Amino acid sequence: MTSTVTLENSHSIYDQLSASLSQIRSAYSKDPDTSYDTRISRLKRLHTALLEYKDRLITAVNQDFSNRASAETMMAEILPVLEGIRYNKKHLRKWMRQSTRHTPMMLLGAKTKVHYQPLGVIGIVVPWNFPIFLGLSPLVGAFAAGNRAMIKTSEFAPQTGLVLEEMLNKHFAAEEVMVVNGGVEVASEFTRLAFDHIVFTGSTQVGRIVMRAAAENLTPVTLELGGKSPAIIHDSFPIEEAAKRIAFGKGLNAGQVCVSPDYILVPKNKVAAFARAFTEQFSTHYPTLRDNPDYTAIITERQRDRLLDNLNDAREKGATVEVINPANENFDGTRKLPMHLVTETTSDMRVMQEEIFGPILPIIGYDSLEDAIHYVNDRDRPLALYYFDWDNRRGEKILRQTHSGGVCINEVMTHTMVDDMPFGGVGPSGMGHYHGKEGFLNFSKAKGVVIKGKLDANSLIGAPWNNKYFNFFVNFQLRRFKKF
Structure with a gap:
């Protein structure tokens, strides 16, 4: 089952978090190109979990805010995640297909395509204002793209964090998704981890700190930062x-x-x-x-x-x-x-x-x-x-x-x-996209692939240069490019 990490009083926060990440990455390395069936299984389990725990999640959010209408939590947090799961499930097989690409004449006899591969382990930093939607919506995209995840819940929404912890612990293995609780110190160390991608939702000021921390590991980031709309x-x-x-x-x-x-x-x-x-x-x-x-x-x-x-x-x-x-x-x-x-x-x-x-x-x-x-x-x-x-x-x-x-x-x-x-967002309001297909692409590596057949045209035009085949090829190409 999902492992939950609580590190508030630990003197080795980073070491423990790093060990947890290593555990998940080790599991990912054994299955680096997650199958369609596995991805659908994770989306289905998340769907089941959310329906099972929706009432407890609504109650928890209400407790964290001291008052929030159940209708708002249902409309703005629960239903959008369920809708996202449904949308990803409907289109996932199509998104996962390798796409063929145009092959230039210089690669005569070869085929080209793009393969969409999971990035690995996604780190998700959850804000307090929508502690369900802004934690689980990126998780939907991460799962659809075949990734695993670690989630840092908000210390300002502790009751919701506890319910999310129990929910994910019940329906997922520790190597699939891991929940991390704790305060600012934990969040700071979390963003220093060498994830394959980090999703952060919060203020522009903190977004800059997260991006600096991620830069140490050259970790790509998706930042949702708000601003004055x-x-x-x-x-x-x-x-x-x-x-x-x-x-x-x-x-x-x-x-x-x-x-x-x-x-x-x-x-x-x-x-x-x-x-x-x-x-x-x-x-x-x-x-x-x-x-x-x-x-x-x-x-x-x-x-x-x-x-x-x-x-x-x-x-x-x-x-x-x-x-x-x-x-x-x-x-x-x-x-x-x-x-x-x-x-x-x-x-x-x-x-x-x-x-x-x-x-x-x-x-x-x-x-x-x-x-x-x-x-x-x-x-x-x-x-x-x-x-x-x-x-x-x-x-x-x-x-x-x-x-x-x-x-x-x-x-x-x-x-x-x-x-x-x-x-x-754009600029100070963020970078990167998720939701739907853009989420799938955001959490995937689009890997370009060239497949060469038995014909090796390079052997005809290669050095020593200025041979007749090379000159014919260059002149032919220049005639093609004469007009824009």
Whole structure:
């Protein structure tokens, strides 16, 4: 069964982790090109395990957050993993096929193809905000590509980590997937291991640390880092409709989502109208907050204090902050934090410099669509960009003139649920892709292969050079290449 490593008080964390990795790599070396049947077996067992443990996982996430709606965990964590398993199972045989490639004339008589081989052992570092989906979704891709894995669960979601540990321990052998628990020290040593690939989801700041650690072993990385994902509302788009759609997404997990709308760009004359419409829509979804099981709490006191400090920083620098608290409740003694709208922002405010990752939403007015595009392009490339406009031509303009990991038009966040599209960031918001076929490719080595038959054309044109066969071949090629 799966081995679980708990190393919080160990003085030899790295040595123990390295020994665990060696155990898994040794098993992989005995089966380096995992069969289709084995891959399907692992996906099937993960599917079975998730259905068996879904209620316990939902309860664990609720405990870690002190409150998170079971519907949110089901919709944002359980169902997407099940959908991903189904999608990978459906297409896996096709993805695994060797693909034939065009053979140049210089290799006359040879055949060329690409063979997709597992990388080996994948290290997965799981964040706290979606501790099920962001641990198991990369695992689906790793399994589909024929790999084995070690998973470092989040120390900020310990109950979920324990249930994941038990679940994977029951359904998988230690040589297939291993769960690692522990704090920051364990996570730091985990990323120093010589994995064949590392998947890290978290902040840009920590992503840089992970990438530096991986560089020591020349380990390739997939980084999902978030950033400040903007929403742009065109002047022609109904402001109430935009507010309704954005409020739904921003309310999920109380904004603690890497692709949550981070700030809104709206025509200057509609800033107040959007604030009113958003407040109305948000209050409809969450008429109460303190004891409302539908409204998620902040994961830790430290995170809540960070958000409050950023709000105080904005107020001190001249921003107007509006609290959406429909029932006028007091939140002392809880980790609940109501939604805050911030207007009259300036670039030196922390809410405009750091990824917010919580129930705070700056609203910024713009004069023209070109100004909005320039505002986005003048900043780090975000993980997601949202644009609201019924005009398809302007939508295409946004796609072509901005950079982001993904885009939703007239919608927010749901692109992450599409397994037939790659998910990943760009620049400071990350690198690499997974989900669906891109996940399979990300966790595979595309190995180029040349197979030569009995004809050896090189023997005719080889040295001594300038023989008649060589000259004929070169002249023939040059005539082919004369025209572009």
